[in-house]
Structures are given as structure tokens and as C-alpha cells.
Amino acid sequence: MMNKIFVFILFTLVNVYACAQDTIRISDFGLKPDTHENAVQIVQKALAFAKIKPGAILVFPKGRYDFWPQYATEKMYYESNTDVIPLRRCAILLEDLKNLTIDCKGSDFVFHDRIQPFTIDKSQNISIKNVNIDWDIPLTAQAEILDVTDKYIDIAINVLESPYTIENGKLVFIGEGWKSRWHGEMEFERETKFIASQTGDWGCLGDGSQNYKAENLKYGVVRLNYAFKRKPAKGNYLVLRHSARDHAGTFIVDSKNVTIENMNMYHNGGLGILSQYSENLTFKKVNCVPNTNKNRILSGHDDGLHYSNCKGQITVDSCHFLALMDDPINVHGTCVRVMKKKDDRTLLCKFMHDQSIGFIWARSGEKIGFIENEAMNTFGTAIVESFRSTSPELFEIIFQEPVPTTLVEGNALENLTWTPDVEIKNSFFGSNRARGILMSTPGKVVIENNVFESSGSAILIAGDANGWYESGAVTDVLIRNNIFKDPCLTSMYQFCEGIISIYPEIPKADAKKPFHKNIRIENNEFHPFDYPVLYAKSVDGLSFTGNTLIRSYHFKPYHSRKATFTFDACLNIEVANNKFDGEILGKNIKLINTSTKNLKIGKSQGLVLEK
Structure with a gap:
């Protein structure tokens, strides 16, 4: 009996020792939280040590850590859908690493100037978790609307986080090593934090808004002198866009088996997480949202999760997206x-x-x-x-x-080799500029158990070889058990022809040989306030079955498309077993370059067919 107890104790001690040996504490390298010192060099030393200890866990005790461009590694990267610049500043560079976990224990990583927080390059089996990413001086600004008249708009700017100057009558923001002029804006409602209805790409200040002349009423209160053609609401907020898209929040390239969990991406200088030529990527509880502790309306500079030319399995689970200045998720080649x-x-x-x-x-x-x-x-x-x-x-x-x-x-x-399978589930797509999900991959796609409050289309299935050159005809898409709330499609953006818009950029669609294939939309709940629920162009094999449509009256209809369902150059369509609650607008099917022989309509739906 004593021998068994001894063996058990020895086994336990060996395991504890092994675990301790695998744990690298950033404090052991001299970096303490909440000091505001530049963490870059010390983190570089810790990562160099981790390279010779495969399986290591690098731990940051909870607190604030600051990262400045000084000492950051500068590398030439061509990053997809991002401005080309000579060198990217990489604050935390994981290069040629294997089997590493970085556990930040809920810490705040605060970045300064134009910089890329995490870069994962030619690495495998990497996990990053429990971290908040933010800037003290963000690369986007916001303002509260104080007054609106026919001749001017007065706005209030928090000068502690968005210092500015006025040059030649134009508002110019000044940061830590940079200066950039305001060039665009989005209006957010004060109470709901939704993007104001019928703005989007139509604009919230109207044509010619950049002809304003700015003057200080006092520092932090600016009068924009101009007869703006569209007037925002007093008390609402403007997100003021001004800087370039030059660094991702996290850049993953030529890597595989990467997991990111419990990350709050409060801000960044471009795309949130850009994954490029990488495979097997899992993002769970990654939130691209405003930092409410700082009373922020703004969040990310552009897209949330952007996947360019990836393969293997992409999984997005339990993520939140709100107030981004572009699409929460974009998957394409x-x-x-x-x-x-x-x-x-x-x-x-x-x-x-x-x-x-x-x-x-x-x-x-x-x-x-x-x-x-x-x-x-x-x-x-x-x-x-x-x-x-x-x-x-x-x-x-x-x-x-x-x-x-x-x-x-x-x-x-x-x-065709770099085409992933994608699973997006249990996530929330709030009011962001443009759409919710952009999907262009021939791999297996499942979008389920999500909630959408997108400003534009909730889901866009695109693909083109003429404009954006973002490739990927879909062949197997399942959209099921999602809730599409009434903020969906309250504003117009490119390719937004329905709450779900299947809109490849095809100059001359071939009705005999469609571009997309095999799309099933099943058991979802829609709350349309306007006509278009589903628009589909050039699809072979499209079903809309078992869904519930509940009429909303929270917003005014405005869309030029006056059909609930539109099918353009499609084959083998089924619309069946759907429930319609309330006075659904249109309640009709519009066929364009599509034969009625290719449409199966289930009974007892009360749909009107238009040719």
C-alpha cells in the first residue's frame, strides 16, 4: 500500500514539475503589468525562448501592457484587401513557431501609433486567448451631434482620445506619430446604436458633405458650416473615418492550426483578423465590438474576420460583431x-x-x-x-x-486548392457598415444558430472575376436556424438586393449553366419590414423551406425591389413549407430569365407568382 502511495505522489510531482517547466511567465523576463513601459522588446525575448520550448504556454499576468512601434519588427507583407505600404510594424511576431499557447489572462493590450498587434507567420498549432486589444488614441474618431440647422451642424469630440486640428477649414485628426483628414462618416442612433436607416452607402450627410468649413466654437466643439443635403438627428453619433487601412489587428499567414479564443478586438488599423494562405482556423468568442468602458461607439476600422485564400476548416463560434466599418466576416479567394x-x-x-x-x-x-x-x-x-x-x-x-x-x-x-470549408455558428451580427457575412468558397458551408441585425444584407453570396476579383462559386451552403431581425437591410450597400442576397458579379448570366450551386435556406426566422427577403442570381439548386416570416413595422419600406423572392437565371428552385405571419409586403415571387418549370412552390403559402 505504501509503495502505491509513493508512486502516486512521485507521478503527481513529476507532472506538476513538467507543467511548471512548460509555463513561461512574461514577468520572469522583467515585464510587469500596468507600468505603461514599451513591452515589445521583452515579449520578443520571451518568444525567442518559447521557440526552443515546443508546447510552452506564455502567460501574461492580468493587467495593462503597452506596445509602441519602437523596437517592433518591420517586415514587408502583402496583406489581402489592405493598403500596400513598404513595411508593416509587427508588435508581437510569432514566426516559425510550433505548439505555443499565449494566455493573456484577460489583460488589456494597448497599442500606439500605426502597428499590427499580432502577426502569426509560418507557424503551427498556435493558440492565443484571453486578451483585449485597443488603442488609447484610436485610428477612427467619433462625435456626438449637438445641434443641426439648415446652415451648420455642431459636433462634440472627445479630444483626449481624438485630438485634432483644423487646416484650411477641414477637420484633421492627430495621433501618435500620424495625422489624417476626416473623409467619411456613419451615423449611429443614440439609444439603439443602430446605423441610421436609409444611410449606408447613400451617406448620412448627403452629397457634397466634404465641402464643409470647420470652425472651433471651443476646443472639442466644432461647427461644420455647410447646408448638408441630409441632416442627421441631434443626439446621435457620427463615426468619423479618417485613416488608411494599413495594419490588421491580427495577421495570420502561411500558418496552420491556429485557435483564437476570448479576444475582444476593440479597435485596429485595418481588418480585424486577416487570415491569408492558412489552414484550419478556429475563432471562438472573438468579439469585434466597441469598448463600452470608454463610451465608444466605434469599433474596428474595417472588416472583422477576413479570410483570403485559406483552406482546411474555418470555424467561427460564439463571436460578436458591432459597429465595424465593413463586413464582420468575408471569406473568398x-x-x-x-x-x-x-x-x-x-x-x-x-x-x-x-x-x-x-x-x-x-x-x-x-x-x-x-x-x-x-x-x-x-x-x-x-x-x-x-x-x-x-x-x-x-x-x-x-x-x-x-x-x-x-x-x-x-x-x-x-x-481551387485554397478553398476552405466554413462553419459559422452561435454568433451575433449587430449593426455594422455593409453586410453581415460575405461567402465565396466552393467548400462545405454551414451558417447556423446566429442572430443578424445587419445594416445591409445579412448574408451575401458573391463571387466575381471582373471587379473585386474575389473568387469562389459556392457548391454546398446550408443556412439554418438563424434569426434575421428587422434592422437587416435598413440601408443600401453594394449587392444588397435582399436580406439574403446571392449576387455574383456576372455580366451575362447563363440560365442553362448557373454560377452557384446547392444552397439550402431552412428553418430560419425573418422579420422583414420591406419587400426583399431573398434575391438569387445564377443558382442551380436553391431551396427556401420551413422558414417563418414575421412582418415588422419598425422601419419604413424603401427598397426599389418589390418582390419577396426574386430568382434571376436560376434552375431547380423550391419554396415550400414556409409560414407568413402578418401583412408580409409583396408575398410574391419574381422570375427573371428563369422558367416556371424550374420552380416548385409548396401549397398553402399564399404566394403570388410574377413573370
């Missing part, structure tokens, strides 16, 4: 344009969007699809032999076999 056919296996190609260049777009053995531009049909595939960049915008790609003979200059290519 990158199409490129064929500029020249050098021979039957060699193409010269170009990145077409100026914020998405310089990527290693393909690797040997990867599968590439060839896309014609008008109907955006894929007319062939081939396997890559080699890839060579000739400039940030141009590259040469050689295939193992001849390219299709029908390929011509101006066609597009899509990398």
Missing part, C-alpha cells in the same frame, strides 16, 4: 487575369485589385480553374508546375499540361 499566353503551358497573369497584390498565388501541384468572364463559367482545370513573380502585380505560371485551347487573354484563373 483571389481571381487573377490572364494577360498573355506565352505558350500552350505558360501564362502571364495579373492581380487586378490594388489592395490584393504580391501573393505567392500558386505552388507546384495545386489545381487551377480557368474562368470565362461573361457568365463566369469554369471551362477547364490544370495542375501547376511552377510559379514565378515578375513584379508585385504580375507573375508567370507554368502548368503540367496544356491549358484549354479556348482560353483567351482577359480570362481569369482561380486557385
Whole structure:
């Protein structure tokens, strides 16, 4: 019996010792919380130590830690959907690391100037958890509307977090090492914190608003002299956009098996978490929201979670998004344009969007699809032999076999290897500029048990090879058990033709060969105040079944589309077993370039068919 007790005690002590050995405390390197000293160099030392201890846990005792550009690693990164700048400042760089957990214990990481909080590069099995990211002086400003007249608007600005000056009659914000002029705005209602209805891309101050002349009534109270064509409401808030999109809140590149949990991304200088050419990404309880402790209305500078050219499994679980200046979630690939056919296996190609260049777009053995531009049909595939960049915008790609003979200059290519499966669940999409979810991937997609209060469309399924060049025809999408509340589609943004908008940018849709496939919308609850609930263009296999529509009267109808359902160039559609509660506007189906033979309407729904 004594031997068993001894063995048990010895086993316990060994495990405790091993756990202690695996834990790295940032305090052991001399960094204490709440000192306001620059943490960058000390964190670099701790990460260097962690590199030789795979499986380590780097722990930050709870408190405030400050990060300044001084001593930050500066690296050249081409970041998707982000301004191109010579070098990115990387405050916390995890490069060539494996099996590392960073546990911040609920700490506040406060950043200064233009900087990228976390960068995860060529790393595997990384976990970051329990951290709040913010700026004392944010890279976006906000103002309370004090007075509104036909000749001017008076606003109040918190000068402690958004110091400013007036230059040549224009409002210019001054930060820690930067200065930038106000160039755009969004209006948020005081009580609800919703984006004001019928503003969005139409604007909340009207055309010509930047012709204002600013004057100080006193420092912190500014009069904007101009006969604004649209007047915001007194007491509401303006989020004043002014700076460039140049650093992500977290940048994940060429990495795999990354988990982020319990992160409050209160602010950043661009996209919230940008994942690029990475695989198997899990984000749980990641919240891109305003810091209410600072009375903030603003949150992130642009998108919340942005996935560009990823693969494997993407999981978003129990996340919150509010007051972002762009879409909470965007999943897409990158199409490129064929500029020249050098021979039957060699193409010269170009990145077409100026914020998405310089990527290693393909690797040997990867599968590439060839896309014609008008109907955006894929007319062939081939396997890559080699890839060579000739400039940030141009590259040469050689295939193992001849390219299709029908390929011509101006066609597009899509990398079919970098296409993820996506699961988005148990999350809240509040009032953010633009849409809720943008989805463009041929992988398996499940969107379930979420709540949407999006300013524009709640879900946009897009894809194009002509404008944004964000690729990804969907082939397997399930949208189920979600609640779409009445703030959805209260304002207009690009491609917002329904609460769910399936709108690929196709110049000439081919009704015989649609772009998207296999989309099921099941057992959801909609609260429409206006006509358009579902708009679908170029889909083969679309079902809208078992959903409940409940009429709302909280907002005034305004949308130009006067049909509950619109199907354009679609095949194999089913609308069945849906419930309609209240005086649903339209309660109709509009067919465009779509045969009635391809539409199955269930009984007892009271729907009117229009051709």
C-alpha cells in the first residue's frame, strides 16, 4: 500500500514539475503589468525562448501592457484587401513557431501609433486567448451631434482620445506619430446604436458633405458650416473615418492550426483578423465590438474576420460583431487575369485589385480553374508546375499540361486548392457598415444558430472575376436556424438586393449553366419590414423551406425591389413549407430569365407568382 502511495505522489510531482517547466511567465523576463513601459522588446525575448520550448504556454499576468512601434519588427507583407505600404510594424511576431499557447489572462493590450498587434507567420498549432486589444488614441474618431440647422451642424469630440486640428477649414485628426483628414462618416442612433436607416452607402450627410468649413466654437466643439443635403438627428453619433487601412489587428499567414479564443478586438488599423494562405482556423468568442468602458461607439476600422485564400476548416463560434466599418466576416479567394499566353503551358497573369497584390498565388501541384468572364463559367482545370513573380502585380505560371485551347487573354484563373470549408455558428451580427457575412468558397458551408441585425444584407453570396476579383462559386451552403431581425437591410450597400442576397458579379448570366450551386435556406426566422427577403442570381439548386416570416413595422419600406423572392437565371428552385405571419409586403415571387418549370412552390403559402 505504501509503495502505491509513493508512486502516486512521485507521478503527481513529476507532472506538476513538467507543467511548471512548460509555463513561461512574461514577468520572469522583467515585464510587469500596468507600468505603461514599451513591452515589445521583452515579449520578443520571451518568444525567442518559447521557440526552443515546443508546447510552452506564455502567460501574461492580468493587467495593462503597452506596445509602441519602437523596437517592433518591420517586415514587408502583402496583406489581402489592405493598403500596400513598404513595411508593416509587427508588435508581437510569432514566426516559425510550433505548439505555443499565449494566455493573456484577460489583460488589456494597448497599442500606439500605426502597428499590427499580432502577426502569426509560418507557424503551427498556435493558440492565443484571453486578451483585449485597443488603442488609447484610436485610428477612427467619433462625435456626438449637438445641434443641426439648415446652415451648420455642431459636433462634440472627445479630444483626449481624438485630438485634432483644423487646416484650411477641414477637420484633421492627430495621433501618435500620424495625422489624417476626416473623409467619411456613419451615423449611429443614440439609444439603439443602430446605423441610421436609409444611410449606408447613400451617406448620412448627403452629397457634397466634404465641402464643409470647420470652425472651433471651443476646443472639442466644432461647427461644420455647410447646408448638408441630409441632416442627421441631434443626439446621435457620427463615426468619423479618417485613416488608411494599413495594419490588421491580427495577421495570420502561411500558418496552420491556429485557435483564437476570448479576444475582444476593440479597435485596429485595418481588418480585424486577416487570415491569408492558412489552414484550419478556429475563432471562438472573438468579439469585434466597441469598448463600452470608454463610451465608444466605434469599433474596428474595417472588416472583422477576413479570410483570403485559406483552406482546411474555418470555424467561427460564439463571436460578436458591432459597429465595424465593413463586413464582420468575408471569406473568398483571389481571381487573377490572364494577360498573355506565352505558350500552350505558360501564362502571364495579373492581380487586378490594388489592395490584393504580391501573393505567392500558386505552388507546384495545386489545381487551377480557368474562368470565362461573361457568365463566369469554369471551362477547364490544370495542375501547376511552377510559379514565378515578375513584379508585385504580375507573375508567370507554368502548368503540367496544356491549358484549354479556348482560353483567351482577359480570362481569369482561380486557385481551387485554397478553398476552405466554413462553419459559422452561435454568433451575433449587430449593426455594422455593409453586410453581415460575405461567402465565396466552393467548400462545405454551414451558417447556423446566429442572430443578424445587419445594416445591409445579412448574408451575401458573391463571387466575381471582373471587379473585386474575389473568387469562389459556392457548391454546398446550408443556412439554418438563424434569426434575421428587422434592422437587416435598413440601408443600401453594394449587392444588397435582399436580406439574403446571392449576387455574383456576372455580366451575362447563363440560365442553362448557373454560377452557384446547392444552397439550402431552412428553418430560419425573418422579420422583414420591406419587400426583399431573398434575391438569387445564377443558382442551380436553391431551396427556401420551413422558414417563418414575421412582418415588422419598425422601419419604413424603401427598397426599389418589390418582390419577396426574386430568382434571376436560376434552375431547380423550391419554396415550400414556409409560414407568413402578418401583412408580409409583396408575398410574391419574381422570375427573371428563369422558367416556371424550374420552380416548385409548396401549397398553402399564399404566394403570388410574377413573370
